[in-house]
Structure formats: structure tokens, C-alpha cells
Amino acid sequence: MVSFFNRFLFFILIVNITSTSYGATDVKQLRISNTANSVRIVLDLTDQAEYKIFTIDNPYRVIIDLKNTHLNTSIAQPDVEKTGIQSIRNGVQDSNNLRIVFDLKQKMTVSSFVLAPEGNNIHRLVLDLKHSKTVQAKSVSQINQGKRDVVIAIDAGHGGTDGGATGKFLKEKDVVLSISKEIKKIIDGVPGYSAFLIRDGDYYIPLDQRPAIAREKKADLFISIHADAFTTPQPRGASVYSLSLRGASGAMAKFIEDSENSADERGGLNLSERSDILVQVLGELTLDATMDAGVDVGEFVLGSLKKGTKMHSSVIQKANFAVLRSPDVPSILIETGFISNPDEEKNLGSAKYRKNLASAIFKGIDRYFQANPIPGTYIAWSLENKNKLIDYTVKSGDTLSGIAYKHRINMSQIKAINHLKSDSLRIGQVLKLPLVSN
Structure with a gap:
């Protein structure tokens, strides 16, 4: 038996977003796709439906309750790879009410809206799940x-x-x-x-x-x-x-x-x-x-x-x-x-x-x-420094081609700047190299 405290905690944790509409409904299809900054879930419905959306922490879940709605059992399970969704579950409550649960890999915020039939489309309930924090990798x-x-x-x-x-x-x-x-x-x-x-x-x-x-x-x-x-x-x-x-x-x-x-x-x-x-x-x-x-x-x-x-x-x-x-x-x-x-x-x-x-x-x-270089960018910095030279001391294992690759310059540039007649280098030799490539 669920204690009063657990029931109370459940209602503290959920966010209740409601939209009221009416009519017996079937879910004909459930589609999921990644957008640039969110995961979009679309439910194709045969009619309007009264619905509620809840989010729960520990573990993170998004729950949709649809009143007087049934799920078409023949619909294909959508691919959730790379969406942040771990799995999708569904069940029936009070004989006629459908609950769909999206188990999440991490915390996400949710927003929703409905779209009326238009063209070849039927009624749609759209949910957008957004990651709480976006981390952009450094180049x-x-x-x-x-x-x-x-x-x-x-x-x-x-x-x-x-x-x-x-x-x-x-x-x-x-x-x-x-x-x-x-x-x-x-x-x-x-x-x-x-x-x-x-x-x-x-x-x-x-x-x-x-x-x-x-x-x-x-x-x-x-x-x-x-x-x-x-x-x-x-x-x-x-x-x-x-x-x-x-x-x-x-x-x-x-x-x-x-x-x-x-x-x-x-x-x-x-x-x-x-x-x-x-x-x-x-x-x-x-x-x-x-x-x-x-x-x-x-x-x-x-x-x-x-x-x-x-x-x-x-x-x-x-x-x-x-x-x-x-x-x-x-x-x-x-x-x-x-x-x-x-x-x-x-x-x-x-x-x-x-x-x-x-x-x-x-x-x-x-x-x-x-x-038109933008101040503070690598492009602006490289333009400012493209004619500057630095000293590079040849180490054991260095080759002219390897140094050129590492510093993003041509071997011919290195040879011209340093008046080299061959590709041979000696340990301890000091080369002049462009600070950045031209």
C-alpha cells in the first residue's frame, strides 16, 4: 500500500499542464524526432481529447493521461535512440483512460500544444522535451x-x-x-x-x-x-x-x-x-x-x-x-x-x-x-599574427613534414623562411615558423 507521504510527494513532484477538449479518441500514431534543441513527440488522434501532462523526478519521467482514449495496438514502436528517452510504456486506467509514460535518461522540461486537422493531417497533440542544460564542445x-x-x-x-x-x-x-x-x-x-x-x-x-x-x-x-x-x-x-x-x-x-x-x-x-x-x-x-x-x-x-x-x-x-x-x-x-x-x-x-x-x-x-574579421575570434587573431615568426627547437623524432602538419603550414614555407636546401633536420636546430598559417 502506498503511504500518504508517498502520495503527497508524488503530487509535489508533478507539473500539471492541462488542456480541455472532448470526444472519444484513438491514438493512431506516435512519432518522435530530434530537433536542434529539443525532442518532439507527436500523437496523431482521431478526435479531440482531454489530457494532462506530468513530469516526475527520480527517475525522470514524462506522463501523459488522455481521457476516454485508446491506443491503436498496431502502431509501430518509435525509435528513441539519441532522443534522451530510455523507453516508452502505456497502460489503461478506469477502463477508458490511456496513460503513456516516457522514461527519460536525464531531466527534461516539457511544453505542449494541440493542432487542429489541416490538409491530410488529423488532430495532433505535440510535446517538446528540452534538455535542462546544453553543453557545447570546444573546437x-x-x-x-x-x-x-x-x-x-x-x-x-x-x-x-x-x-x-x-x-x-x-x-x-x-x-x-x-x-x-x-x-x-x-x-x-x-x-x-x-x-x-x-x-x-x-x-x-x-x-x-x-x-x-x-x-x-x-x-x-x-x-x-x-x-x-x-x-x-x-x-x-x-x-x-x-x-x-x-x-x-x-x-x-x-x-x-x-x-x-x-x-x-x-x-x-x-x-x-x-x-x-x-x-x-x-x-x-x-x-x-x-x-x-x-x-x-x-x-x-x-x-x-x-x-x-x-x-x-x-x-x-x-x-x-x-x-x-x-x-x-x-x-x-x-x-x-x-x-x-x-x-x-x-x-x-x-x-x-x-x-x-x-x-x-x-x-x-x-x-x-x-x-571582415570579428574581434576576439581565432580568424581575427590569425590575421593579426600571420606575419609573426616564432622559434621552434627540433626534438628527437621530429621530421620536416611532421612539423609542417602540426603547425598547419607547408614544408616549402619552412624551407624558404629558414633557407633550407633539404628536408634533413638535426636535434637542437632552431627553426623560424609562422605563428599561424598564411
């Missing part, structure tokens, strides 16, 4: 030099129920996620830079939350990656967009602006019920400097893309994209091509082509930050 350059990285937020457009533009074989959401992952891989491999993905899987994030995530993680630049479609197969080529609160700079820009800004509706969100806090922020803050920086970085990326990519527009395009409306993070949107063009769809389906695109995008970003 190699931060550890070695004590200078922070330039942080790039990479937003793969669309996702989940919003597939974006479609070609004969490909979906935009899949193509842009692949390109985004390639960009991140390149960025993370360069000293002085680090990157994170706004979404790293097939799920949808509302448009206004994407720049909010970038701001939360203190990004220095936000890039949104897309691959659009047109009503005819002829248009092709990449384009680079910056934010304009006055609207699109041309007919095609307006077409793409409307297409991208309607993503929330395709993602299953009821826009009429959402409070747009960002609009209030935009009304209070001056965006001129941020938008100017977005244009500047866009010019560098555009110039880099031109060297190896067919361009739809040879100048920066402007549009009022919702995803670019960050008051203090320079932002650009890159249309990597038209997936509705058969040749371009074939290119975007090629891993080599996507890698080349990613490389060109990063080269443009790097040239911008080399020209």
Missing part, C-alpha cells in the same frame, strides 16, 4: 588558442510534413539537408570555424523558430539552404537572397518568397493561433546594419558560386523571407537550383555536385570573414 582552435570560433548556423529548408519543392525523383527537403550536412562537415574541418544544423533530420521547424535558434546559440551568420521549383521546367540556376522588409526585388523573387513563406502552413501549423513575437522585436530594433552585413556576405558567396555554378541571377536578390528576419544575425538564403529543371535535378542528386556547391558556399563565407 580544436578554441582549446589551442583560447579564441572563439566564428559560428555558422545552417538551416536546411522545409522538412517533415513539408517536403518543399519536388522534382521527378527528388524532394527539396532531402537535397538541402544533404547539402547542409556537407557544408557543416567542411566548416568544422577548418580552424577558427564551427557550424551547427538548425535541423539535422526529417522534421519540421516553424520559420520564426529557425532564426531564434541561431540567436540562442550565438551564431555569427545564418544561411538557409533551398532548391526551388517553378511552374515550367525551363528556369535553372542558383540564386543568393538577402532580407528586404520592402518585399521582393523581382517577379521570380516574389514567386519564391511566397513559396518559402507558406512553409509553416505545409508544415501543419495554424498561423492564426501563433503569436509572432519576432514581429514585435523587428518593430523595436534597427535592422539596417544586420541587413547590410547580409548583403555583404551574400556578395562574397555569390562571387564564389559564379566560378563553378550555373547562376539564375548574377546579382543579389532581395525578398522578405520570414526565415531571414533576425534582428542581429546577418542572414542569407541560397537557392541552390531549380529541382523542377530535369538537368538541375540530376545535378542536385549527385553527391559530387552537392560537395562542390558546399565548398563554393564556404569559400564565399570564409572570404567574407577574412575581409
